[in-house]
Amino acid sequence: QVQLVESGGGLVKPGGSLRLSCAASGLTFRDYYMSWIRQAPGKGLEWISHISNSGSTKYYADSVKGRFTISRDNAKRSLYLEMSTLRAEDTAVYYCRGDYVFGGGQVYWGQGTLVTVSS
Amino acid sequence: EIVLAQSPGTLSLSPGERATLSCRASQSVSTSYLAWYQQKPGQAPRLLMYGAYNRATGIPDRFSGSGSGTDFTLTITRLEPEDFAVYYCQQYGRSPPYSFGQGTKLEIK
Numbered sequence: 001q002v003q004l005v006e007s008g009g010g011l012v013k014p015g016g017s018l019r020l021s022c023a024a025s026g027l028t029f030r031d032y033y034m035s036w037i038r039q040a041p042g043k044g045l046e047w048i049s050h051i052s053n054s055g056s057t058k059y060y061a062d063s064v065k066g067r068f069t070i071s072r073d074n075a076k077r078s079l080y081l082e083m084s085t086l087r088a089e090d091t092a093v094y095y096c097r098g099d100y101v102f103g104g105g106q107v108y109w110g111q112g113t114l115v116t117v118s119s
Numbered sequence: 120e121i122v123l124a125q126s127p128g129t130l131s132l133s134p135g136e137r138a139t140l141s142c143r144a145s146q147s148v149s150t151s152y153l154a155w156y157q158q159k160p161g162q163a164p165r166l167l168m169y170g171a172y173n174r175a176t177g178i179p180d181r182f183s184g185s186g187s188g189t190d191f192t193l194t195i196t197r198l199e200p201e202d203f204a205v206y207y208c209q210q211y212g213r214s215p216p217y218s219f220g221q222g223t224k225l226e227i228k
Contacts, residue, residue: 035217037219044207044219044220044221044222045156045158045164045207045209045219045222046219047209047215047216047217047218047219050215050217059215059216059217060215061215061216062216095163095164099211103151103169103170104169105166105169105170105173105174105175105176107154107166107169107175109163109164109165110163111162111163112163
């Protein structure tokens with residue numbers, strides 16, 4: 001079955017950096033757009049970044065633009081999020097999500113990884 | 120940037136009743152790019168509807184979506200105990216950001 005497994009979360013000090021990974025299995029990774037979506041404790045969902053299936057197109061929310069970088073390695077079936085200059089407001093569960101390029105409702109989410117930014 | 124406003128914030132109903140959740144966009148959204156998600160505590164969101172009115176795989180037919188332009192609705196007929204959760208709409212059109220609504224909490228009355 002399809003699995004997306006995030007890793008790399010943890011406790012980091014304000015101003016620090018962290019790299020999240022999302023490992024995919026059970027799907028043809030190169031046929032999926034990938035996104036990172038986060039959820040602060042007790043809050044709603046926030047879309048933060050998207051990458052095309054080839055990796056050539058990337059989008060970011062204003063809240064993370066210039067600080068976060070999304071990337072993917074189709075050969076390794078992995079998605080990444082490099083986060084720098086972290087702030088307390090970046091504290092959240094970070095989910096990766098895959099959307100089949102041809103639609104049809106094939107959307108898969110990982111279980112999330114918690115990032116806590118605190119001194 | 121398209122802003123999605125969901126109403127009500129909280130909806131208190133009993134099992135067996137009908138739930139109507141609203142998602143209003145600040146600009147017109149293509150029906151092809153409007154989705155609804157269900158999220159239960161401690162779990163990742165689950166896709167319910169895509170393209171505004173298409174049920175995702177495994178979603179029971181008591182869930183239905185409707186609407187167009189700036190007004191979209193998720194309807195749940197005959198609420199089951201497992202339907203009590205938080206529901207989000209999201210637009211994922213041609214241009215980012217691919218915003219979510221703030222959510223509607225459906226709670227047992």
